[in-house]
Amino acid sequence: MGDGNGSGKGRAATYADLEDVPPTKVGEIIEGELVVSPRPASRHTRAASKLGGWLDGPFDEGRGGPGGWLILDEPELRFAGSRDALVPDLAGWRRERMPRMPDTPVFSLAPDWVCEVLSPSTYRWDRGPKMRVYAREGVEWLWFIDPLAEGLEIHHLREGQWQLSASHLGSGTVHAAPFDAVPLSLGKLWSR
Numbered sequence: 001m002g003d004g005n006g007s008g009k010g011r012a013a014t015y016a017d018l019e020d021v022p023p024t025k026v027g028e029i030i031e032g033e034l035v036v037s038p039r040p041a042s043r044h045t046r047a048a049s050k051l052g053g054w055l056d057g058p059f060d061e062g063r064g065g066p067g068g069w070l071i072l073d074e075p076e077l078r079f080a081g082s083r084d085a086l087v088p089d090l091a092g093w094r095r096e097r098m099p100r101m102p103d104t105p106v107f108s109l110a111p112d113w114v115c116e117v118l119s120p121s122t123y124r125w126d127r128g129p130k131m132r133v134y135a136r137e138g139v140e141w142l143w144f145i146d147p148l149a150e151g152l153e154i155h156h157l158r159e160g161q162w163q164l165s166a167s168h169l170g171s172g173t174v175h176a177a178p179f180d181a182v183p184l185s186l187g188k189l190w191s192r
Helices: 042-061 123-127 129-136 186-190
Strands: 025-028 033-038 067-071 089-093 113-117 141-146 153-160 161-169
Touching: 025 129, 042 067, 042 113, 042 141, 089 129, 089 161, 123 129, 129 153, 129 161
Parallel strands: 113 141
Antiparallel strands: 025 033, 067 089, 089 113, 141 153, 153 161
16 A cells, blocks of 8 residues: 555555545555545645635636536546546536536546645645646646645646646735636635
8 A cells, every 4th residue: 555655566556445545544546556645734625625615606606707617625536548546636627528517426527627735745646646647638727736835836738748837926816727717815725
């Protein structure tokens, strides 16, 4: 079993291995390796919760914004033809691609947008193997939120390669693609 540090090399992990992960941990299969991480710390959880709350009204429900998105916290993603099982902090699908949320415990349709909230235990997985899997599956937008450094990075997939689209630090207000129709106050993500 991997410990989040890559020490679990050996046989390829299977979905059955995920069933043995205790509920106090987060289990993922990333490029064939079982990665078990601790549940997120408070600043991580707060940033993800505040971001999800900001996205819900204007983008998921269309209140005060354009709508057109389905936004979920920690969906499990299992892509056809791969053995990966990823759990991003947040993910979003454009409604034209997923008009209704399926009644399922896992999603096989790649999201249009994914957000990973960085923490010391997941940083190298989020920035390396998970980033590669998201590119392979055609996720168009990838955000990294760093609550300790108080930063947001926005990556856009072009011709199969990630390109840094924007980087923001601090507590200013930004227009962050693909949700640039409504300004995001970064300070809300870091509030305690």
